[in-house]
Amino acid sequence: MLLLVEQVLNGLQFGLLLFLLAAGLTLVFGIMDLVNLAHGSFYMMGAYFAATFVAWTGSFVLGAVLALGATLVLGIVLEFVALRHLYGRDHLDHVLATFGLILFFNEAVRLIWGPAGLALPLPSWLTVPVQIFPGIYYPAYRLAIITVALAVALLLYLGVMRTRIGMLIRAGASNREMIGALGINIKLLYTLVFGLGAALAGLAGLMQAPILTVQIGMGENILILAFVVIVIGGIGSIRGAFLAAIFVGLIDTLGRAFLPDLLRQVLSGAAASTAAPALSSMMIYLLMAIVLVLRPEGLFPAGNR
Amino acid sequence: MKTTLNVPSAAAALVVAGLVLLPLYSQLTGNIFVLTLFTRIVILALAAASLNLIMGYGGMMSFGHAAYLGIGGYAVGILAQEGFGSGFLQFPVALAASALFALVIGALSLRTRGVYFIMITLAFAQMAYYVASGLARYGGDDGLTIYNRSDFAGLINLSDRVQFYYLCLACLLGVVLLIWRIVNSRFGLVVQGLRSNEQRMQAIGFPAKRYKLVCFVIAGTLCGLAGALLANNTDFVSPAVMYWTRSGDLMVMVILGGMGSLFGPVIGAVVYLVLEELLSQVTEYWALIMGPLLLLIVLFGRGGIMGLLGRFSRG
């Protein structure tokens, strides 16, 4: 029971982080029609910046804030220097160009920080277990992640639903003319949106950093899951991304935690040990396959696309 | 077809001639490294050619093509591990497994289009990567060593470098020839038409998904062949061969050479891999250069190398 609650919360936490990544991707894709494979690189940079700044300043919170700012700046600079030239081009061009960026980032990180990963230790006040239910304790840090991520999700929701810019986001890329007609500086808007996307990815990365090791290529592994979330959640829908992300996070975490034991009930010991890890990793993709068969537009697609 | 004498055809002919004569050069200069390098290049050129079929001619941007390299490779590796060393069993199984995977993945992925198709093929290939990593019996993350190359009962000895090279080259040229025939056939015209204007093709009576799926399966099967050859070349297969950046490499080779041109993938593979080799000798951080280079190619190099050469011949 204890284990179940813990794993559910872990799944929720993972799902929320996936949402932060997926939201950034959806925003950039929805407004600028840009496919950014290097989105995972911002996740990685957020983590590396955090590890570095926390070590420099000695303060976890300060280091995290600096890392967030650095990732935001990085995103803006990248958009300004390189990516804005890709707007309006074929998606394949986007894929190729941003693929090149991934290679570049991974190498640059290797050059600057070395091939071995980094560790980001938590300050003591975040490692204490917090009692959430009588007799049930959960690490404070993971609770913090859930809180922060939910807050950001709420802010995003309000921003998208209640502001003029949010309306534009919901209206989609097809309304570029309308954006111009409303007197908004498109170039600036695009740059800021891209920066926001990068910051969201960086936030996810720096929050996850203390839990997993900070290493080269960490962005790519989770980026693919973010793609899966977007496909399952539905095209162009932030709400869909949220629900799908939670769903995916829960399934992945619970699957990895309980599937091996479940399998051991049914299969022999040796077969279960072989099959379990493979099956656990496959679960998300199986889920995506099922969604594709039954509802190719996703579970909660936005109406206008 | 390309029986007209122009710069691109001349370039293609030159490259093919070079590839055919390479072992001679290797024997004469005693440079064995160049032979092993080009064996790998020829195999990956085959993989790139199969990707070009769906990408260049079919308009299906698959970011998961490296999965077939792994499937073909693991077919050989697993059978070898279990005591089935005959190439006459391993290769057909590699092809069949690749075809089956392509059929299932294709049927699912073709329910989407555009960037979602790209994402989904990517996701499924990563799934294959993770599954292979989980196969503890067959090496898991560390990979599987193949102690004996595929045995073709004396017909051809794969352990002989020169014979193996010519086998790979023959497969490459055979596949290119096959693709040439396919592209100009009824089937090929339909597939190209679907790339050009799917709505129009549906309106005149073609069930689009069916044709795209068959094309997808053919491409996957051909890449499975490359996978089986690759496993033999390295005497090793691991999940890393299916990692999604390898799919990216294949895409780059196709685009670099010129999408939708017959010899484009071959030229693209040669240029990309030779460049990678040269750069990595210059600096350990060659990807730092490769990355932005890709960006520049995308921004300025429309139509790849073959396209560039074509512009020279048109004057």
Added chain:
Amino acid sequence: MAEPLLCVKDLVRRFGGITATDRVSLDVAQGELHAIIGPNGAGKTTLISQLTGHLAPDSGSISLAGRDITHLPAWRRSALGLARSFQVTSLLLDFTAADNVALAAQAHDGHSFRFLGDARKERGLRDQALAALQRVGLAERAHVLVSRLSHGEQRELELAVALATRPQLLLLDEPMAGLGVTESARMVTLLRELRKEVTIVLVEHDMEAVFALADRISVLVYGRVIASGAPSEIRQNEEVKRAYLGDQHVVVRHA
């Protein structure tokens, strides 16, 4: 009274709050040329798209030669003899005119899972293609890339492609859009010849052509059919005049 070739009953299609097709019913008899006219935004292309299977209706039914085709995909309807030309030219731009038409013929000549022969050398298909091109007057331009054809030639090619599928019902969506005077006249002559062989549903703005060619006319306004009948009836219909022809005196000449 013979059964109509095309029978549309209570077709409805909404886009969010807008009802683009509002319980449209119409019949097209075999061998007739039935024109559909209406002001811009009346939903003519939406209607055509539902007839050809590119858009699914929310409710209602469509039947072709007595067979319910409401939920059949576009390619199947083509196989049943429904052909369409697009309002916005939709051709295979990087192929030649002959290629475009030959592919249409190929679609109706058995399956295309043939991987080895050279399709461009198939006599039967190429002959059919050339015949269709000759029909529309494009025989000389057969081997020109579509992207290099003039706008008028592309509209004519659209027609040739539709004809190559040997349809029993031809749905033409503004075939004369953007054509000059000579080209329009040529198209009208062509359509007049064609109507003897194939049933035609013609969506057009060119009133001269419509009144010259049509056996019957249906008028579509805001997604609804407000009148349907012989050209002389339509010309005198007050509601039609008000909604569509306006107060301007449109010159309507018999051909």
